[in-house]
Amino acid sequence: MRVSEIREQFPILSRTVKGKPLVYFDNAATSQKPQSVIDALSHYYSHYNANIHRGIHTLAEEATLAYEATRFAVQEFIGAAFVEEIIFTRGTTESINLVANTWGRQNIDAGDEIIISGMEHHSNIVPWQILCEEKGAVLKVIPVKDNGELAMGVYQELLSSKTKLVSIVQVSNSLGTVNPVKEMIAAAHKVGAKVLVDGAQSAVHLDIDVQDMDCDFFAFSGHKVYGPTGVGALYGKKELLENMPVFQGGGEMIKEVTFERTTYNDLPYKYEAGTPNIADTIALKTALDFIKSIGKDQIRAHEAELLAYATAQLEAIPGLKIIGNAQDKVSLVSFVIEGVHPQDIGVLLDNMGIAVRTGHHCTQPLMKRFGIPGTVRASFALYNQKEEIDVLVAGLHKALKMLL
Numbered sequence: 001m002r003v004s005e006i007r008e009q010f011p012i013l014s015r016t017v018k019g020k021p022l023v024y025f026d027n028a029a030t031s032q033k034p035q036s037v038i039d040a041l042s043h044y045y046s047h048y049n050a051n052i053h054r055g056i057h058t059l060a061e062e063a064t065l066a067y068e069a070t071r072f073a074v075q076e077f078i079g080a081a082f083v084e085e086i087i088f089t090r091g092t093t094e095s096i097n098l099v100a101n102t103w104g105r106q107n108i109d110a111g112d113e114i115i116i117s118g119m120e121h122h123s124n125i126v127p128w129q130i131l132c133e134e135k136g137a138v139l140k141v142i143p144v145k146d147n148g149e150l151a152m153g154v155y156q157e158l159l160s161s162k163t164k165l166v167s168i169v170q171v172s173n174s175l176g177t178v179n180p181v182k183e184m185i186a187a188a189h190k191v192g193a194k195v196l197v198d199g200a201q202s203a204v205h206l207d208i209d210v211q212d213m214d215c216d217f218f219a220f221s222g223h224k225v226y227g228p229t230g231v232g233a234l235y236g237k238k239e240l241l242e243n244m245p246v247f248q249g250g251g252e253m254i255k256e257v258t259f260e261r262t263t264y265n266d267l268p269y270k271y272e273a274g275t276p277n278i279a280d281t282i283a284l285k286t287a288l289d290f291i292k293s294i295g296k297d298q299i300r301a302h303e304a305e306l307l308a309y310a311t312a313q314l315e316a317i318p319g320l321k322i323i324g325n326a327q328d329k330v331s332l333v334s335f336v337i338e339g340v341h342p343q344d345i346g347v348l349l350d351n352m353g354i355a356v357r358t359g360h361h362c363t364q365p366l367m368k369r370f371g372i373p374g375t376v377r378a379s380f381a382l383y384n385q386k387e388e389i390d391v392l393v394a395g396l397h398k399a400l401k402m403l404l
Contacts, residue, residue: 001298007383009034020353023388028173028201028332028379029357030223034290037227040283051275053252067278070285074233077288078218079209082238084267088281091232092200093123095219098234099196100127102244110136113162118144118369119172122362124198128167144369148175148324163193170202174361175324176332182213200224205330207296210235227287228280241267248273299382303331306380313393323375334375340403342376348399354392
């Protein structure tokens with residue numbers, strides 16, 4: 001894998017920020033887009049822009065074929081058994097809310113328990129809090145150990161006949177920790193619980209096989225896999241999706257409407273009301289094809305080198321502490337520096353053309369657990385280079401001279 005050739009496919013990487021070459025280390029928030037994805041968006045609007053599924057004219061048929069081709073691509077990307085198990089959404093957040101408002105409202109009752117972890121993104125906390133408040137259910141939390149791993153022994157103790165759902169992040173967006181979700185799913189199933197896996201951070205780094213994982217639901221977002229914003233997918237086991245109530249009412253999700261009653265469409269359209277995000281969904285296939293063309297094994301190997309190099313270089317900076325040192329991590333480093341607020345570091349780095357994320361990363365309970373207001377997070381992708389990490393380290397030294 002030649003990183004220099006890959007970088008040439010990403011036009012934004014050639015720009016400058018405040019007179020400095022861009023160093024983009026905010027990939028956990030959103031990845032940059034290759035020219036092929038940008039071209040796919042432009043090609044749709046330039047050549048066959050039309051609404052899908054219901055039209056019989058040529059443009060509508062072409063748009064429909066391209067849109068549904070993405071569904072097959074997602075099926076392959078995550079290893080689903082049936083293409084109708086793939087529901088298009090706006091992203092991971094909407095996917096989780098869909099499950100909470102359909103399966104959750106149908107199956108969670110007073111006294112039931114939902115288990116999440118202490119490292120969840122707010123989007124995998126708030127929907128369950130809302131549901132628990134509505135139903136009188138109980139939300140339980142798996143603690144996070146000092147090294148950023150889950151306390152698996154406590155998880156086993158939390159599981160009981162009262163557990164109806166486990167909703168767990170596969171990869172922490174704040175720590176980079178890779179959780180043993182297959183083991184956790186098997187344990188949850190033994191007590192009769194269903195499992196939703198938040199794959200927002202894992203889909204771009206790890207090989208995903210929902211059948212081997214045996215999760216009941218899996219969600220990911222297009223914009224973190226080199227695709228467009230505003231599109232993602234929810235996987236659900238077919239028998240679950242078929243028995244769940246509808247999420248939103250409108251066009252496409254119906255078979256027949258009268259003023260007396262409505263009958264609903266088959267999967268997956270039952271959950272896709274209204275005109276969807278056609279262009280971005282079509283371009284998502286291009287993004288998945290891009291990942292496939294390189295190979296996740298090569299991507300992981302490169303990112304592992306970046307992680308090891310960055311960890312060693314950052315740990316040598318006086319006063320810097322890495323938050324999250326799990327044995328199994330993806331290419332992300334969160335850190336704090338004694339006596340310096342993360343936001344101040346972020347502002348100074350931005351003045352040097354270096355894009356990092358600072359703050360609580362939508363994981364406020366996790367930051368509270370570590371007793372910090374937030375971290376500086378540098379997250380790496382397949383187009384990043386060790387030389388850019390050197391720029392980050394030099395930038396941090398320069399920033400610290402100004403701040404301390």
